[in-house]
Each structure stands twice: as structure tokens, then as C-alpha cells.
Amino acid sequence: MPPKISPRQEIPKQSPRERSHNFNEVALGYAQQTAVAEAKRCLQCPDQPCVAGCPVGIDIPGFIRKIAEKNFAAAAKILKEKNCLPAICGRVCPQEDQCEKSCILTQKNQPIAIGYLERFVADWDSQNRRSDFGSLQSTENREQKKYSSANCKRPKVAVVGSGPAGLTVAGELAKLGYYIVIFEALHLPGGVLTYGIPGFRLPKEIVRQEIEYVKNLGVEVKTDYVIGKIKTIDELFSQEFKAVYIAIGAGLPEFMGIAGENLIGVYSANEFLTRVNLMKAYLFPRIATPIRVGRRVAVVGGGDVALDSARTALRLGAEKVYIVYRRSDEEMPARAEEFKNAIDEGINFRFLTQPMKIIGDEKRNVRAIECLRMKLGEPDASGRRRPVPIAGSNFVIDLDTLIIAIGTGANPLLTSSVPDLELNEKGYIKVDVEGRTSKQGVFAGGDIVSGSATVIAAMGMAKRAALAIDSYVKKI
Amino acid sequence: MKILHKKRLNKETTLYDLELPEIAGKAEPGQFVILRVDADGERIPLTIADFDREKGTITIVAQEAGATTKLLSQKKAGDELAGVSGPLGRPVDIIKKSRVVCIGGGVGIACVYPIARAYNDAGSEVISVIGARTKELLIFEDEMRRVSKELLITTDDGSYGEKGFVTDCLKRLLTRAKVNLVFTVGPAIMMAEVARVTRPLNIDTWAGLNPLMVDGSGMCGACRVSVDGKMKFACVDGPHFDAHQIDFEELIARQKMYQKEEKVYASQN
Ligand SMILES: Cc1cc2nc3c(=O)[nH]c(=O)nc-3n(C[C@H](O)[C@H](O)[C@H](O)COP(=O)(O)OP(=O)(O)OC[C@H]3O[C@@H](n4cnc5c(N)ncnc54)[C@H](O)[C@@H]3O)c2cc1C
Ligand SMILES: Cc1cc2nc3c(=O)[nH]c(=O)nc-3n(C[C@H](O)[C@H](O)[C@H](O)COP(=O)(O)OP(=O)(O)OC[C@H]3O[C@@H](n4cnc5c(N)ncnc54)[C@H](O)[C@@H]3O)c2cc1C
Ligand code: FES
Numbered sequence: 001m002p003p004k005i006s007p008r009q010e011i012p013k014q015s016p017r018e019r020s021h022n023f024n025e026v027a028l029g030y031a032q033q034t035a036v037a038e039a040k041r042c043l044q045c046p047d048q049p050c051v052a053g054c055p056v057g058i059d060i061p062g063f064i065r066k067i068a069e070k071n072f073a074a075a076a077k078i079l080k081e082k083n084c085l086p087a088i089c090g091r092v093c094p095q096e097d098q099c100e101k102s103c104i105l106t107q108k109n110q111p112i113a114i115g116y117l118e119r120f121v122a123d124w125d126s127q128n129r130r131s132d133f134g135s136l137q138s139t140e141n142r143e144q145k146k147y148s149s150a151n152c153k154r155p156k157v158a159v160v161g162s163g164p165a166g167l168t169v170a171g172e173l174a175k176l177g178y179y180i181v182i183f184e185a186l187h188l189p190g191g192v193l194t195y196g197i198p199g200f201r202l203p204k205e206i207v208r209q210e211i212e213y214v215k216n217l218g219v220e221v222k223t224d225y226v227i228g229k230i231k232t233i234d235e236l237f238s239q240e241f242k243a244v245y246i247a248i249g250a251g252l253p254e255f256m257g258i259a260g261e262n263l264i265g266v267y268s269a270n271e272f273l274t275r276v277n278l279m280k281a282y283l284f285p286r287i288a289t290p291i292r293v294g295r296r297v298a299v300v301g302g303g304d305v306a307l308d309s310a311r312t313a314l315r316l317g318a319e320k321v322y323i324v325y326r327r328s329d330e331e332m333p334a335r336a337e338e339f340k341n342a343i344d345e346g347i348n349f350r351f352l353t354q355p356m357k358i359i360g361d362e363k364r365n366v367r368a369i370e371c372l373r374m375k376l377g378e379p380d381a382s383g384r385r386r387p388v389p390i391a392g393s394n395f396v397i398d399l400d401t402l403i404i405a406i407g408t409g410a411n412p413l414l415t416s417s418v419p420d421l422e423l424n425e426k427g428y429i430k431v432d433v434e435g436r437t438s439k440q441g442v443f444a445g446g447d448i449v450s451g452s453a454t455v456i457a458a459m460g461m462a463k464r465a466a467l468a469i470d471s472y473v474k475k476i
Numbered sequence: 477m478k479i480l481h482k483k484r485l486n487k488e489t490t491l492y493d494l495e496l497p498e499i500a501g502k503a504e505p506g507q508f509v510i511l512r513v514d515a516d517g518e519r520i521p522l523t524i525a526d527f528d529r530e531k532g533t534i535t536i537v538a539q540e541a542g543a544t545t546k547l548l549s550q551k552k553a554g555d556e557l558a559g560v561s562g563p564l565g566r567p568v569d570i571i572k573k574s575r576v577v578c579i580g581g582g583v584g585i586a587c588v589y590p591i592a593r594a595y596n597d598a599g600s601e602v603i604s605v606i607g608a609r610t611k612e613l614l615i616f617e618d619e620m621r622r623v624s625k626e627l628l629i630t631t632d633d634g635s636y637g638e639k640g641f642v643t644d645c646l647k648r649l650l651t652r653a654k655v656n657l658v659f660t661v662g663p664a665i666m667m668a669e670v671a672r673v674t675r676p677l678n679i680d681t682w683a684g685l686n687p688l689m690v691d692g693s694g695m696c697g698a699c700r701v702s703v704d705g706k707m708k709f710a711c712v713d714g715p716h717f718d719a720h721q722i723d724f725e726e727l728i729a730r731q732k733m734y735q736k737e738e739k740v741y742a743s744q745n
Contacts, residue, residue: 226692229693255707262726271698274696289518411694
């Protein structure tokens with residue numbers, strides 16, 4: 001008989017009523033005491049099933065043990081050995097499909113809250129770093145000086161894109177003594193972390209701090225640089241970059257191909273979220289970039305992006321927000337926790353519903369969507385049951401704003417400028433297990449290789465590629 | 477990102493030379509930049525009206541249409557801009573045609589200028605038609621004259637050149653000259669009219685579109701337009717498209733999407 005295990009520690013949250021009117025973080029994080037109590041629930045299994053579930057192989061029982069011992073600095077050190085963006089992963093990783101899924105306690109439906117603990121340690125560490133900022137900054141400055149004076153000697157590697165994959169490869173290679181320049185198309189680094197995931201799930205200050213950390217390792221970030229336009233990959237090689245890592249994400253919004261998608265008030269989730277997160281349209285008219293959110297908003301899709309869009313619309317003042325998804329809640333790819341948060345906030349779900357056409361008024365404003373009800377049929381290639389339309393079940397949802405969040409594809413802007421880069425039939429870059437592309441010296445990872453995936457998957461690919469890049473550069 | 481030189485062209489239009497050697501090194505006719513005046517500012521697209529690879533500069537000409545272009549006009553030579561990204565969009569494929577007509581309206585004259593120049597350099601006979609509401613607002617007359625074999629000018633009020641619209645002038649021109657290609661940049665309504673004139677005559681016609689944009693790299697879809705019934709992203713697939721296939725009505729409606737918000741912003745700032 002195993003010892004009786006106490007229940008999982010809840011994480012405190014802003015109340016749904018309060019948070020649906022602000023962009024502050026929903027989950028407030030563990031207090032020290034709660035974190036220690038949660039850490040003490042860990043059975044420290046000798047075969048460590050949780051570690052196998054982590055795409056970057058964090059020593060999970062190790063850092064949890066240190067929390068239980070109240071040695072948070074040591075916990076942070078263990079965490080950072082394998083994950084240079086723990087404050088981010090602790091917040092956005094789908095732990096329920098990864099480490100926590102393999103936790104032995106899951107059988108009792110109460111796995112260790114590995115994500116919350118990761119977040120606790122990362123936040124503790126950054127607060128401590130900040131309180132100790134003076135001394136740390138001076139060492140970092142010294143480090144940076146050391147790096148910059150040696151910059152001319154350190155081998156140069158270019159990284160295209162500053163999302164989780166780009167930041168990770170840059171951090172890893174900088175630690176190995178490379179001089180890294182990240183080229184980022186937008187005016188702020190961070191990729192989806194900056195322009196996509198809203199602040200109520202991932203505060204921008206945290207993203208900023210994690211980027212600062214990477215910069216302090218001696219990484220240079222050049223923003224407003226669209227590679228493929230201002231420079232080609234071959235031109236980077238002629239500028240003494242020894243290798244190039246492509247981490248441009250899957251930034252091409254997909255539309256449904258139905259009538260009315262260009263009506264006024266129809267957004268891609270990318271545009272909607274970019275206006276709010278990158279351009280800060282939630283502060284309009286204090287800042288210049290506008291956004292239009294009507295009284296009734298529908299979001300098409302069932303992933304994290306759809307939920308983020310819906311919850312953002314709610315916070316911008318929408319009275320009624322629908323999620324329209326063609327499968328059922330079972331098949332929804334969004335994180336379970338965020339699904340629950342969305343329900344608590346009053347988002348309305350219309351499952352088994354497929355939009356057929358978008359209806360506008362004479363001024364071309366969107367007014368409604370006509371939908372068809374679906375039922376679940378046989379499993380499809382993804383293993384999920386295929387939605388099948390029910391003939392004659394058409395009905396209409398009235399709305400003022402429609403956000404399309406049905407996925408993204410490979411943006412061809414850069415890849416089409418590199419003729420000798422092999423792509424798959426969907427336009428994603430083909431690589432081997434270590435991230436090598438068909439073009440010599442060019443490596444790739446993250447969503448532009450895998451298609452839309454997760455932050456941690458992008459980081460895992462980037463870590464493997466960093467080692468491959470290191471051995472490649474050493475050989476040339 | 478320094479403004480090296482600034483020149484007011486008329487009461488609502490200003491020319492700027494920007495120090496951007498890397499963009500100047502790559503710019504081709506028909507491309508544009510996305511610019512932010514200050515750190516939290518809007519991203520606005522502006523055409524590269526000229527570039528000088530040796531000096532490392534690009535020239536932009538902005539009409540003060542609203543808040544951000546007005547803010548830009550308050551900057552002085554020597555000031556820095558928060559950010560400029562480019563060169564964006566597809567360059568125009570300059571293939572020599574015997575006779576090319578370049579039509580610019582308003583600030584669009586500065587946008588069509590690099591295209592007219594490129595066709596002239598390629599050895600085409602360039603006839604340009606430029607128009608403005610009134611004489612005071614006509615820009616780039618000398619520049620256009622230099623790269624055109626013939627320059628026709630119209631003003632709505634007849635204060636300079638012929639009275640009327642560029643399309644009136646174009647119609648007359650088409651009765652006396654055989655034209656292989658028409659290129660037009662200006663207000664959407666003007667480009668739609670140009671397309672209407674050339675469509676029955678089957679003259680290959682291209683228009684430089686100006687939809688709303690955000691990123692300018694194909695990531696958001698704000699700039700989507702319908703061309704031949706298909707959805708295109710103007711920032712990466714364009715901004716120039718076959719004018720006979722463009723849904724101009726949709727473009728015009730979409731450009732007005734934030735009119736209310738723009739007024740709110742203007743009244744508060
Ligand atoms: C709204 C939203 C919510 C999400 N929620 C979660 C979540 O909760 N948990 C989770 O694990 N995952 C989530 N994801 C998925 C996750 O964010 C991505 O899988 C991850 O960001 C991919 O990382 P990446 O580095 O490959 O690319 P990205 O983060 O997409 O970054 C790519 C960067 O490259 C830049 N770039 C593109 N083209 C060029 C070019 N030509 N030149 C220079 N730079 C270029 C882009 O501007 C961008 O900054 C979410 C995604 C979205 C959109
Ligand atoms: C490819 C391209 C090239 C362009 N080249 C030039 C140029 O060389 N010179 C020039 O004066 N103008 C050009 N424009 C238009 C210019 O971008 C807009 O006038 C400018 O963004 C207006 O911003 P504002 O804040 O000053 O005015 P606002 O008050 O925001 O808007 C005034 C009007 O300008 C248009 N507009 C607003 N925001 C945008 C935006 N982000 N993108 C496009 N249009 C917008 C709208 O129709 C709006 O009603 C170009 C547009 C595109 C797409
Ligand atoms: S401006 Fe965003 S896709 Fe064209």
C-alpha cells in the first residue's frame with residue numbers, strides 16, 4: 001500500500017468575473033508553502049516516467065525534491081540545465097499530455113502539478129535574480145563585454161526567427177561560445193510568445209525577461225529584418241555566418257474558403273491577436289493601432305489559438321462570445337485547463353458545428369454565419385472521429401465579429417527564396433532528426449518543420465539542432 | 477533609420493530621405509517599407525519612391541492622411557524613426573514593352589515613378605498621365621517628365637494641365653496611340669476607373685493596391701484582396717495585380733474598416 005497521498009494543490013486564480021475584464025494573468029502562481037506541500041506529494045519514482053514525457057528531458061523529480069527541501073536556487077539550477085525558458089513553459093506547456101500524463105499519480109486523477117511547480121521555481125528565480133540584479137548585471141555586463149571583445153573571433157551563426165525555437169538555439173549556441181545574430185521580421189522578438197499568446201496567459205514582462213536572459217548570453221537580436229527580402233540565406237553565408245538556423249514558425253493564416261471571408265469584421269486569429277498583443281490595440285485610443293470587436297463574436301476553431309481569441313474578445317468588451325467547432329469537446333486540441341478557464345469565463349461553445357457561409361449587410365459588414373450541424377463518424381487519419389454533416393440542419397448565428405482560428409500553414413516568403421531547400425508537399429522544411437536541411441550549413445526547427453505544434457516541441461528540436469550545428473561548424 | 481532630409485511638397489504631402497543602406501541595397505521598383513514612427517506606434521506601409529544604393533538612402537513620400545502620417549510629418553531631418561522593415565512586396569517584373577502608360581493620381585504619382593523610370597531605363601516608350609485635385613497638390617512633375625517621353629497632366633479643377641480626371645486623358649490618348657501596358661497607382665476609385673477604360677480594349681493593366689496592412693510579411697491576412705475571385709495577400713503576392721481581375725469595391729470597403737476608430741484617435745491625440 002502506498003502512503004496516503006494528499007490531494008493536488010490548487011493554483012489560485014483571479015475570479016472569472018474579475019478577469020474577464022482585464023488582461024492580467026489568470027493564474028496567480030503558488031505561494032512558497034503551497035509549492036513545498038505540492039512537491040512533497042511527489043513519490044520520487046525510481047524509473048521517472050515523467051522525465052520520459054518531457055520533450056527536453058528535465059530532471060523533474062530532481063527539481064521537485066529541491067523544492068520539497070526548500071532549496072529553490074538548486075531547483076532553478078536543475079530546471080535551467082535543460083530548459084532555458086522555464087517561466088514560459090511552466091505557463092503554456094500542455095503538461096496534461098506530457099510529463100503529468102506519465103505521472104504515476106495520474107491513475108488517481110491527481111498527478112503532481114509539475115507545470116505549476118516549474119512556474120513557481122522560474123518565478124522565484126527571476127525575482128531573486130532581480131533582487132540581486134546589481135551584482136548579477138555587473139557580471140552579465142562583464143560577460144557581455146568579454147563576448148563582444150571576442151566577437152570577431154567567435155564563429156558566427158545566424159538564426160532566422162525569434163520564437164521559442166530561435167531563442168533556444170541561440171541560447172544553447174551562445175553558451176557553447178558562438179556569436180549569434182537573430183534576425184526577426186517583426187519589430188519585437190519572441191514569435192508567438194509575443195504576438196500570439198495573450199498576456200492573461202503569458203505576461204509579456206515574462207517573455208521580455210526571458211529574451212533579456214538570452215541576449216545577456218551574448219546574443220544579438222536584429223528586429224525589422226525580413227529574411228528572404230532584405231537578405232537571402234546565401235547572403236548570410238557570404239557575411240561570414242558559418243551556419244544558419246531557420247525558425248520562422250508556421251505563420252500563414254488559413255481561411256475556410258467559404259463565401260464572405262473578406263467581409264469587414266472578419267479577422268484571422270493571427271491578425272486579431274497581433275493587433276492586440278504586438279500592437280497593443282487593447283490600449284486604443286491611447287495607442288494608435290485599432291481593433292474592432294462587436295457585441296457578438298464568434299471564433300471558428302478548437303485549439304489554443306481559438307480559445308485565446310475568444311477570451312481576448314471577451315476582455316475587449318464583447319457581450320457574447322461563441323466558439324464554433326466542427327468536432328466535439330473530446331476532440332478539441334486546446335489545453336484542458338484553458339478550456340475550463342474559458343467555460344468559467346462564460347465563453348459559449350457550439351460543438352459539432354461547421355460554418356458554411358458568412359453573411360454580410362449592404363455595407364459589407366459581417367452580420368451572421370450560416371452553419372451546419374455535424375455528427376461524429378469513423379476515426380480519420382488523426383485518430384479522431386471524423387465530423388460528418390447532417391443534411392438540412394442549417395442554422396444561423398448572428399454576430400458582429402468573426403475570428404477564424406482554424407490553423408496556420410507554412411509561410412513561403414523565406415523558403416521560396418531558397419531554391420535548394422527541400423520542402424514537403426505542404427511547404428514545411430524537410431530535416432533529419434538533428435535538424436539538418438537539404439542545404440549545406442542550413443538547419444531548421446520549430447513549427448516551420450513540424451507544422452503548428454508546441455513551445456516545448458520547438459525547444460526540443462532546437463536543442464538537438466544546436467549540438468548538430470556545433471559539430472558541423474567544428475568540422476568545416 | 478535616420479531622416480536625412482525632409483521636404484514639404486505641398487500642404488498635405490512630405491518627402492523624406494531615410495538612411496537605410498541595407499534596404500536601399502535591395503530595393504526594386506514597386507516595393508514598399510513598413511514604418512513605425514515611434515515605439516508603440518502603428519505600422520504603416522509606404523512605397524519606396526526612390527532609392528540610392530551608393531548613398532544608402534531610400535525616399536518615401538507620404539500624404540498626411542491621418543494620425544501616423546501626421547506624426548511622421550512632425551519629425552525633422554536628423555530625427556530617428558522607431559523602425560523600418562523592407563523592402564517588402566514583389567518587385568515589378570520589368571519586361572520591355574514598346575509603349576507603356578504610367579498613371580499616377582495624388583500621392584500615387586510618387587509610387588508609380590520608380591516603375592515609370594524602370595520601364596524608361598529598359599527602353600520602353602513611357603507616356604505618363606498624372607493627376608491631382610488642384611495644381612498645388614500635383615507632385616513629382618519634374619521627376620515624371622524626366623523618365624517619360626510624353627507627360628500628360630490633369631487637375632480636377634482645371635487649375636493646371638487639362639481639366640478633368642486622368643481617365644479622361646487616358647481615353648483620348650488611347651484613341652491616338654497603341655499602348656501595350658498600363659500601370660496605375662493612386663486612389664482605389666481611380667485605379668478602378670482606369671481598369672474600366674482599358675478592359676474593353678484588352679490592354680494589359682496593372683494596379684498598385686493600398687489595403688490596410690499590419691505585418692507586411694504574409695502572417696496576418698489584413699491585406700487580403702480578391703483577384704480573379706481568389707484571395708491574395710497584397711503584401712506578399714502584390715501589391716501590384718492585374719487590374720482587370722481586382723475586386724475594387726471590396727478593397728474600397730475594407731480600406732474604410734477603421735474610419736470610426738481613426739476619427740476617435742484623431743480627436744483624442
Ligand atoms: C495564439 C497561440 C497560442 C498558443 N498556445 C500555446 C500553448 O499554450 N502552449 C504551447 O506549447 N504552444 C502554444 N502555441 C504554439 C506555439 O506558440 C508554437 O508552436 C511555437 O511558438 C513555435 O515556435 P517557433 O519558434 O517555431 O515559431 P514562432 O513562435 O512562430 O516564431 C517564429 C518567428 O519567426 C519570425 N519570422 C518569420 N518569417 C521570418 C523571416 N522571413 N525573417 C525573419 N523572421 C521571420 C516570426 O516573425 C516569428 O517571430 C500557441 C500558438 C498560438 C498562435
Ligand atoms: C503597399 C502600400 C503602399 C503605400 N504607399 C504609400 C505612399 O507611398 N504614400 C502614401 O502617402 N501612402 C501610401 N500608402 C497608404 C498609407 O499606408 C496610408 O495612408 C497610411 O497608413 C495612413 O495612416 P495614418 O495613420 O496616417 O492614417 P489613418 O487615419 O490611420 O488612415 C487614413 C486612411 O489611410 C488608410 N490606412 C490606414 N491605415 C493603413 C495601413 N496600415 N495600411 C494602409 N492604409 C492604411 C485607410 O484607408 C484610412 O482610412 C500605401 C499603402 C500600401 C498598402
Ligand atoms: S499585412 Fe499581414 S499578411 Fe499582409
